[in-house]
Amino acid sequence: MWWLLAMVMSDAGMVMNANSDTLPRGCDAISRDYEFSIEGGRAHAAGHPGLIFGLSQHELRVEPCSRLTVSFSNLDQVRHQWMVHGLPKYLYPGGMFHIEANGGATMTGTFIVPGDDRTYLLHCDMAQHMEKGMKGQLVVGRGSGDLWSVKGQSDAFVRDDYLPATVPGWSLFMVFLGAALVFTASRLRRR
Amino acid sequence: MFSRKWWVASILLILVAWPPQWYPYSVRVQLSKWLGASSYRGFPASRNGTSEQAEPFCIEEHEDWGDAQEIEGVAIEEAVTCSADNPYAIAAFVRGTNNVSHHTLMRSGLTRDAVTKGRDLDGDGDPDEIHIRLEVAELNGSSAESREPVTQYAIAPGVKPGLWVFAPKLAGMARENFESVWARNALRLPSPVIRVEQGDRVTITLENTHYMPHTLHLHGADHGFVDASGEGNDGVPLTSEKPVMPGMARSYELTPRHAGTMFYHCHVQPHVHVMMGLQGMFVIEENRPDNWVQTMNVGGGQVRVRSAAIREAYDREYDLHYLDLDKQLGERIQQHRDPRLITQSMHRDYDVTDATQDFFTLNGRSFPYTFRESLVVVDAGERVKLRVVNGGAKGIALHTHGHKFTVTHADGNAVPTAARFARDVLWLATSQRAELDLVTENDGLNAYSPGVWLFHDHQNKGITTDGIGPGGNISAIVYADYMDADKWPRTQGVSFQPYFKEAYYRKEIPVWESYAPGLFAEPGADNWLLLRVLALALGVGMLGGLVSGRFGRRRR
Numbered sequence: 001m002w003w004l005l006a007m008v009m010s011d012a013g014m015v016m017n018a019n020s021d022t023l024p025r026g027c028d029a030i031s032r033d034y035e036f037s038i039e040g041g042r043a044h045a046a047g048h049p050g051l052i053f054g055l056s057q058h059e060l061r062v063e064p065c066s067r068l069t070v071s072f073s074n075l076d077q078v079r080h081q082w083m084v085h086g087l088p089k090y091l092y093p094g095g096m097f098h099i100e101a102n103g104g105a106t107m108t109g110t111f112i113v114p115g116d117d118r119t120y121l122l123h124c125d126m127a128q129h130m131e132k133g134m135k136g137q138l139v140v141g142r143g144s145g146d147l148w149s150v151k152g153q154s155d156a157f158v159r160d161d162y163l164p165a166t167v168p169g170w171s172l173f174m175v176f177l178g179a180a181l182v183f184t185a186s187r188l189r190r191r
Numbered sequence: 192m193f194s195r196k197w198w199v200a201s202i203l204l205i206l207v208a209w210p211p212q213w214y215p216y217s218v219r220v221q222l223s224k225w226l227g228a229s230s231y232r233g234f235p236a237s238r239n240g241t242s243e244q245a246e247p248f249c250i251e252e253h254e255d256w257g258d259a260q261e262i263e264g265v266a267i268e269e270a271v272t273c274s275a276d277n278p279y280a281i282a283a284f285v286r287g288t289n290n291v292s293h294h295t296l297m298r299s300g301l302t303r304d305a306v307t308k309g310r311d312l313d314g315d316g317d318p319d320e321i322h323i324r325l326e327v328a329e330l331n332g333s334s335a336e337s338r339e340p341v342t343q344y345a346i347a348p349g350v351k352p353g354l355w356v357f358a359p360k361l362a363g364m365a366r367e368n369f370e371s372v373w374a375r376n377a378l379r380l381p382s383p384v385i386r387v388e389q390g391d392r393v394t395i396t397l398e399n400t401h402y403m404p405h406t407l408h409l410h411g412a413d414h415g416f417v418d419a420s421g422e423g424n425d426g427v428p429l430t431s432e433k434p435v436m437p438g439m440a441r442s443y444e445l446t447p448r449h450a451g452t453m454f455y456h457c458h459v460q461p462h463v464h465v466m467m468g469l470q471g472m473f474v475i476e477e478n479r480p481d482n483w484v485q486t487m488n489v490g491g492g493q494v495r496v497r498s499a500a501i502r503e504a505y506d507r508e509y510d511l512h513y514l515d516l517d518k519q520l521g522e523r524i525q526q527h528r529d530p531r532l533i534t535q536s537m538h539r540d541y542d543v544t545d546a547t548q549d550f551f552t553l554n555g556r557s558f559p560y561t562f563r564e565s566l567v568v569v570d571a572g573e574r575v576k577l578r579v580v581n582g583g584a585k586g587i588a589l590h591t592h593g594h595k596f597t598v599t600h601a602d603g604n605a606v607p608t609a610a611r612f613a614r615d616v617l618w619l620a621t622s623q624r625a626e627l628d629l630v631t632e633n634d635g636l637n638a639y640s641p642g643v644w645l646f647h648d649h650q651n652k653g654i655t656t657d658g659i660g661p662g663g664n665i666s667a668i669v670y671a672d673y674m675d676a677d678k679w680p681r682t683q684g685v686s687f688q689p690y691f692k693e694a695y696y697r698k699e700i701p702v703w704e705s706y707a708p709g710l711f712a713e714p715g716a717d718n719w720l721l722l723r724v725l726a727l728a729l730g731v732g733m734l735g736g737l738v739s740g741r742f743g744r745r746r747r
Contacts, residue, residue, distance in 0.1 A: 076438035156335040
């Protein structure tokens with residue numbers, strides 16, 4: 001049940017599974033402290049055709065066993081989230097760290113990443129927000145390869161075609177052109 | 192010489208392979224005269240049915256949600272159907288999300304500002320300042336990650352049309368959890384019923400969480416064309432205001448002077464947006480002292496905290512929202528990912544004047560899922576209030592088995608007593624509302640006897656799901672004595688098993704297979720005929736080759 005997760009809730013939003021002192025297994029100490037100020041909203045999709053929402057930073061690179069304090073500022077007038085998935089479940093119920101900020105609000109939370117090299121999904125889990133641009137990756141150490149469909153990092157796994165309506169006509173023309181070329185070439189050779 | 196052999200062989204093959212059942216009639220008659228009847232050949236055996244296991248009829252994630260209970264001092268009525276609404280959300284909707292404990296709010300799934308209730312302006316013991324926040328969610332939409340729809344919601348087994356809905360302001364993820372593809376409990380069709388009291392100062396803030404522009408139009412509910420600050424308040428982009436863009440919010444204000452069952456919907460490209468599901472029932476309850484109304488009824492259905500006026504006159508109350516859907520509209524959000532392509536497909540390529548409806552829902556589901564949550568459960572000798580809205584593109588001919596009901600209000604306005612009469616079919620055109628009195632008095636007019644009595648749109652399409660019946664908006668009036676302990680009506684008819692298989696609505700299961708196996712099953716193929724047809728095709732091909740070869744030689 002998600003409401004059993006450790007949660008801090010306020011009028012501005014909530015932080016779920018904050019952890020500033022329990023070390024993940026395999027970490028002897030906090031390797032480094034990072035502070036990130038991340039903005040989310042329409043403004044960060046501006047200039048990116050086909051996207052509606054965005055983040056100020058779609059990729060975060062950190063050292064293993066480091067502690068991240070993330071201030072997530074929502075530039076829009078609706079809810080947004082900054083969530084990391086795939087964290088160890090013994091430490092983060094549901095495997096996630098989750099910041100949710102109401103429109104115009106900033107919420108801050110801290111968590112500690114595990115010690116192995118891995119790339120974690122970070123996104124906004126409101127319906128269609130990840131699909132329309134709010135997807136990023138948290139690369140711990142050397143990471144485990146880029147995720148698909150991260151703005152500025154990797155291509156969309158399923159892409160729209162973006163072909164003009166005239167493409168069947170032109171394709172047919174090219175088929176005939178190819179046939180004509182081969183036919184002409186063979187005639188010329190016979191001569 | 193070689194060539195002649197081939198000619199003979201191919202013609203002979205055609206003649207021999209030609210199935211006798213395809214001979215011209217006169218040839219068959221003549222052959223029968225000469226040779227008599229052919230020897231016996233049995234018909235192909237029936238094929239085995241699908242191996243798909245039926246879903247459980249009743250999925251109860253929270254066994255105690257349906258119990259009669261008191262939360263935050265709110266007495267919540269029992270719901271005996273298998274999918275009951277979240278009682279913590281109900282309590283928060285009644286008290287206001289700003290007035291309940293952290294514990295209740297957490298369990299409600301709502302944000303602190305989802306439905307806030309303020310001062311009691313008329314001093315009659317209930318709050319009159321109501322602030323409601325609505326978000327917009329896409330269900331069964333597309334993704335750049337996979338070809339499967341995301342934030343899934345099924346109206347019937349395996350049926351997942353693309354949908355847009357208004358939703359209460361929920362805290363947290365859109366899905367049940369990170370491993371799940373399914374939308375969380377309160378993200379669903381239909382958009383929630385909104386319930387306020389006559390004279391309340393209501394503010395509804397549309398927080399547009401969707402990637403397209405939307406507005407809120409309060410159809411039939413008393414509201415000014417502009418609000419107190421002179422801003423547009425009708426939700427109509429043509430006349431009153433510009434649409435609310437993605438990520439933006441706008442507040443609408445109303446102080447309704449007139450009670451009744453009304454309607455709300457998006458008014459941006461309404462021929463598309465309203466039909467995608469951006470529509471809900473809007474109820475204005477009569478003003479009474481100490482009248483704490485359930486501001487939202489998620490998913491429609493039973494009203495578990497009834498208003499004072501309804502408690503005075505009725506034993507139970509149900510909200511019934513009918514909506515039909517065009518499969519070819521909903522799938523457009525699944526075919527593209529780029530919002531520019533989606534909007535082109537929906538608003539220019541899609542031609543609503545050529546549209547036909549394929550899915551027919553009651554409170555966001557089609558049969559058999561309607562039996563999980565939209566049954567009208569009654570007891571004998573009761574007076575039950577049904578509020579009905581038809582949000583679909585076509586009318587509905589609402590019919591009740593075993594009962595005649597009386598229309599007390601049409602479009603939120605009382606029908607004069609002298610004009611009221613008991614009837615069993617009611618025509619509701621697009622966006623019309625009716626309030627019905629269902630009296631379960633076994634007198635041969637109001638009711639014929641206790642039992643499990645269907646109610647549905649009596650037009651033929653409405654009782655199907657994309658042409659497969661039983662489906663569509665079929666539900667039932669069920670007497671409490673007929674509700675079993677497993678929260679399923681005690682029927683005396685055929686098993687519901689086939690209807691809980693996705694294959695049934697993919698049109699892969701013979702409709703009577705379950706109770707007449709073999710008799711009306713899928714017949715196997717006639718392999719002997721198949722062999723002959725293939726041989727015939729081979730012969731025709733050989734002949735064709737020979738003919739073209741002759742032509743080729745001649746030209747040389």
